[in-house]
Amino acid sequence: MERRMRGNFHVRCEWGEKLEMNSKAYLSIFNMLQETIVQIVKSGSEADGNLFMVGDVKQSIYRFRLAEPMLFLNKYTQFEEEPITNGLKIDLNANFRSREEVLHGTNFIFEQIMGETVGEIVYDEKAGLKPSAPYDEVEMPIELTILYEEQAEAQPEQTETDELELKQLETEEELKKSQQEARYIIKRIRELMDNGATVYDAKEKDPSKRVRPLEYRDIVILMRSMTWSSELVEEFKAAEIPLYAESSKGYFEALEVMVMLNVLNIVDNPYQDIPLASILRAPFVGCNENELALIRLIDRKVPFYEAVKMFVKEERSGLNIATAEKLQRFLYQLDKWRNLARRGSLSDLVWQIYIDTNYYEMVGAMANGKQRQANLRTLHDRALMYEKTSFRGLFRFLRFIDRMKSRGDDLGVAKSIGEKDNVVRLVTIHSSKGLEYPVVFVAGLGRSFNQMDFSNPYLFDQQFGLAVKAIDPDDRIMYTSLPFLAMKEKKILEMKAEEMRVLYVAMTRAKERLILVGSVKNWDKTRATWCESQQIARDAMLPDYLRARAKSYLDWIGPAIARHACFENYSDEPFTAIEHPSKWQVSAISNTTFMHSLKTDEENESIDVLDQEVDEHLLEQLHQRFNTTYPFKESITKKSKTSVSEIKRVENLQREEESDTYFLQTKSTSTYKRPLFLQEKALTATEIGTVVHTVMQHAPKEGFTNEADVQNYLQALVEKKLLTNEEIKVVEPEKVLQFFATSIGQRFVHARQIHREIPFTMSLTDDVGDSQIVQGIIDCLIEDADGKWVLLDYKTDKILPSFSQEQALKDEMEKRYAVQLRIYSQAIESVLNLQVDEKILYLYNAQKELRLN
Numbered sequence: 001m002e003r004r005m006r007g008n009f010h011v012r013c014e015w016g017e018k019l020e021m022n023s024k025a026y027l028s029i030f031n032m033l034q035e036t037i038v039q040i041v042k043s044g045s046e047a048d049g050n051l052f053m054v055g056d057v058k059q060s061i062y063r064f065r066l067a068e069p070m071l072f073l074n075k076y077t078q079f080e081e082e083p084i085t086n087g088l089k090i091d092l093n094a095n096f097r098s099r100e101e102v103l104h105g106t107n108f109i110f111e112q113i114m115g116e117t118v119g120e121i122v123y124d125e126k127a128g129l130k131p132s133a134p135y136d137e138v139e140m141p142i143e144l145t146i147l148y149e150e151q152a153e154a155q156p157e158q159t160e161t162d163e164l165e166l167k168q169l170e171t172e173e174e175l176k177k178s179q180q181e182a183r184y185i186i187k188r189i190r191e192l193m194d195n196g197a198t199v200y201d202a203k204e205k206d207p208s209k210r211v212r213p214l215e216y217r218d219i220v221i222l223m224r225s226m227t228w229s230s231e232l233v234e235e236f237k238a239a240e241i242p243l244y245a246e247s248s249k250g251y252f253e254a255l256e257v258m259v260m261l262n263v264l265n266i267v268d269n270p271y272q273d274i275p276l277a278s279i280l281r282a283p284f285v286g287c288n289e290n291e292l293a294l295i296r297l298i299d300r301k302v303p304f305y306e307a308v309k310m311f312v313k314e315e316r317s318g319l320n321i322a323t324a325e326k327l328q329r330f331l332y333q334l335d336k337w338r339n340l341a342r343r344g345s346l347s348d349l350v351w352q353i354y355i356d357t358n359y360y361e362m363v364g365a366m367a368n369g370k371q372r373q374a375n376l377r378t379l380h381d382r383a384l385m386y387e388k389t390s391f392r393g394l395f396r397f398l399r400f401i402d403r404m405k406s407r408g409d410d411l412g413v414a415k416s417i418g419e420k421d422n423v424v425r426l427v428t429i430h431s432s433k434g435l436e437y438p439v440v441f442v443a444g445l446g447r448s449f450n451q452m453d454f455s456n457p458y459l460f461d462q463q464f465g466l467a468v469k470a471i472d473p474d475d476r477i478m479y480t481s482l483p484f485l486a487m488k489e490k491k492i493l494e495m496k497a498e499e500m501r502v503l504y505v506a507m508t509r510a511k512e513r514l515i516l517v518g519s520v521k522n523w524d525k526t527r528a529t530w531c532e533s534q535q536i537a538r539d540a541m542l543p544d545y546l547r548a549r550a551k552s553y554l555d556w557i558g559p560a561i562a563r564h565a566c567f568e569n570y571s572d573e574p575f576t577a578i579e580h581p582s583k584w585q586v587s588a589i590s591n592t593t594f595m596h597s598l599k600t601d602e603e604n605e606s607i608d609v610l611d612q613e614v615d616e617h618l619l620e621q622l623h624q625r626f627n628t629t630y631p632f633k634e635s636i637t638k639k640s641k642t643s644v645s646e647i648k649r650v651e652n653l654q655r656e657e658e659s660d661t662y663f664l665q666t667k668s669t670s671t672y673k674r675p676l677f678l679q680e681k682a683l684t685a686t687e688i689g690t691v692v693h694t695v696m697q698h699a700p701k702e703g704f705t706n707e708a709d710v711q712n713y714l715q716a717l718v719e720k721k722l723l724t725n726e727e728i729k730v731v732e733p734e735k736v737l738q739f740f741a742t743s744i745g746q747r748f749v750h751a752r753q754i755h756r757e758i759p760f761t762m763s764l765t766d767d768v769g770d771s772q773i774v775q776g777i778i779d780c781l782i783e784d785a786d787g788k789w790v791l792l793d794y795k796t797d798k799i800l801p802s803f804s805q806e807q808a809l810k811d812e813m814e815k816r817y818a819v820q821l822r823i824y825s826q827a828i829e830s831v832l833n834l835q836v837d838e839k840i841l842y843l844y845n846a847q848k849e850l851r852l853n
């Protein structure tokens with residue numbers, strides 16, 4: 001607190017007789033706690049006391065830190081210019097910073113928008129900025145540039161427009177608002193530089209040196225937040241204008257920091273595959289993906305570190321000698337670092353790694369090199385600071401960093417540039433407070449204010465406490481309560497007042513040139529809305545409702561500017577402008593101006609390529625690569641796992657013998673069990689097949705003596721819940737009985753062993769050598785009385801009369817089921833190690849047995 005007080009206040013303070021302190025302060029960022037402390041330590045009353053406070057409430061932009069502008073305002077209204085009992089008030093509105101255009105323009109906007117109801121502060125004559133700095137006569141109006149999206153004209157001739165749009169889409173890139181604003185700013189900076197823009201230094205004693213050429217360091221881009229910073233950085237990089245973006249995030253995501261932390265992790269414990277792979281890919285080891293794959297192939301199971309060591313051993317005199325040597329050097333270094341980690345200090349180790357790998361110099365040569373080097377220095381500083389604590393060792397340091405990462409504590413990208421570096425700066429409006437720059441761009445003015453705070457179901461207020469949304473637990477509804485609504489309205493107004501002050505801070509940072517940039521979607525609509533303010537009486541400020549409903553800075557700036565004479569070109573109707581000394585230069589630019597034509601680039605490229613001589617070697621390689629056919633082309637269509645029925649189906653299809661003419665399709669394609677209520681209607685062929693199989697699966701070995709016997713057996717199946725009453729209705733008892741009368745039925749009855757429903761899984765290798773996992777279920781395997789093994793399969797196909805001839809039936813059955821039974825017998829032979837002597841199909845409907853070859 002003492003530091004804060006000393007850092008923040010102009011306080012002449014006597015603490016009893018003992019303490020005398022001179023400090024600098026801004027009352028505008030005062031909060032209740034600070035006010036209370038100051039009230040305690042000051043002496044005397046307001047009229048004769050020793051407290052001196054200074055501040056500009058229009059710059060109070062720290063409400064999120066509980067700064068309370070009302071503290072200032074209360075004093076401001078109570079204190080008098082010629083006080084008797086009150087405090088003395090001195091208005092310091094002479095401005096020694098900015099050119100008059102900046103100040104008049106700022107006054108013009110804020111006189112219209114900042115008021116007590118919306119804005120909390122009255123921007124009157126006393127608050128207005130008075131130009132007092134000596135500048136030359138050059139005129140520099142404030143620039144307001146609106147970037148808008150090109151609206152597609154509504155054309156009745158559909159086809160032509162579509163084609164046109166399509167063409168546009170093909171040839172032009174899509175631009176984000178951040179990119180278009182960045183490109184505009186870049187263009188403007190280039191114009192200023194190319195046109196020999198100058199900077200006026202009023203403080204320079206030698207009058208001949210007061211005017212000097214504009215440099216990058218004189219330019220700042222101010223934004224409400226850094227959300228767009230990466231896009232801006234990218235665009236500036238492409239335009240080759242140095243831009244320094246102050247950022248509080250992204251330290252741990254920076255490539256160089258990640259690589260170095262990986263090195264430290266590996267020094268701590270090399271048995272970490274991913275960090276190790278990352279280091280091997282880093283330029284100081286220099287392996288490529290192929291080399292990493294070769295290392296892995298040495299042994300796929302061992303940790304990668306082991307694989308590296310094995311690779312070095314095996315390949316030192318082998319084909320990959322260059323890779324082995326690289327890795328050997330790395331292993332040697334790693335050993336050295338591991339030794340240092342055990343014996344020396346952590347910060348020395350970090351620095352030694354930078355030296356051994358030349359990584360510090362290397363990142364310096366990369367894009368944004370200074371920033372990267374600063375990031376590495378910060379890591380070293382961290383290690384140094386860590387050693388000053390009671391903790392020791394690399395392992396603990398890494399855990400400490402891990403904890404920081406998981407907590408989301410980012411170090412912020414390290415500051416890499418000093419005051420003297422000649423770069424354009426991108427900073428938040430908040431961090432620009434108190435500073436000044438010759439040329440200021442304020443960008444992103446069309447972006448919506450952040451309203452996140454109001455999406456919670458509760459709100460806090462210093463004055464009114466807590467307001468929550470109402471919850472009806474019975475109906476499970478949450479709705480806005482009246483107190484919540486009232487508090488939300490208050491908070492939104494406070495937020496807007498704060499945003500207004502943020503805009504004020506932004507505009508008052510400029511010494512000479514102020515360039516305001518914002519994007520809108522539809523310029524015609526926006527323009528029309530802005531022009532509505534031309535109807536307002538000229539001496540009146542913008543109405544409360546209009547200022548209160550603003551969603552972005554442009555919603556304030558636009559309607560205010562529309563009343564200035566500079567807006568004549570954009571106004572459809574003539575209007576009487578407010579008479580004001582401010583000078584503005586308004587321009588509206590379509591975003592298409594900043595789109596790079598992709599097509600032209602491509603065309604240029606192709607022309608370039610055509611001009612070049614043909615590289616025969618490259619051509620040969622291209623031919624080879626494009627004409628290569630995959631050697632295992634057939635294999636890619638095969639399933640790695642399949643069922644016997646699937647193989648059967650595929651083979652049958654291949655033979656094109658799905659002969660519906662002879663056979664009724666016995667099985668429907670669906671193999672899922674239908675729900676009971678559907679089954680009650682009528683069983684499908686598949687279901688009938690399943691029922692018959694169940695009956696045969698459980699049939700007693702000795703068979704049945706008569707139909708009643710079969711009927712009882714079926715009933716028993718229902719009782720055991722193996723079948724339903726509906727299902728047994730489709731079973732014809734005489735057909736079941738008949739089975740036992742056939743020769744195979746008799747062999748069944750007298751069999752030594754019977755195995756039924758045998759599931760199997762086996763690997764089948766086809767002619768090409770591809771293996772496939774096959775699964776299936778064998779109906780029945782019998783060892784008959786003579787010790788012969790018989791493979792029996794029940795079939796429920798309906799046989800048409802045209803197959804009354806034994807041979808025709810046999811041929812057809814052979815075609816249909818030979819594959820299946822062949823696989824079954826292969827399975828039995830390989831899994832059970834038996835020799836299948838006979839393969840028999842039992843045709844349940846025809847009540848015939850067929851022996852297959």
Ligand SMILES: Nc1ncnc2c1ncn2[C@@H]1O[C@H](COP(=O)(O)OP(=O)(O)OP(=O)(O)O)[C@@H](O)[C@H]1O
Pocket residue numbers: 056059095096097433434435436508
């Ligand atoms: N009396 C003066 N004569 C000449 N120049 C002055 C005078 N007072 C201040 N300046 C100059 O005006 C500029 C702004 O001054 P200073 O930063 O103190 O203002 P400030 O009120 O703190 O501004 P802000 O709060 O808006 O950041 C500086 O460049 C400073 O050198």
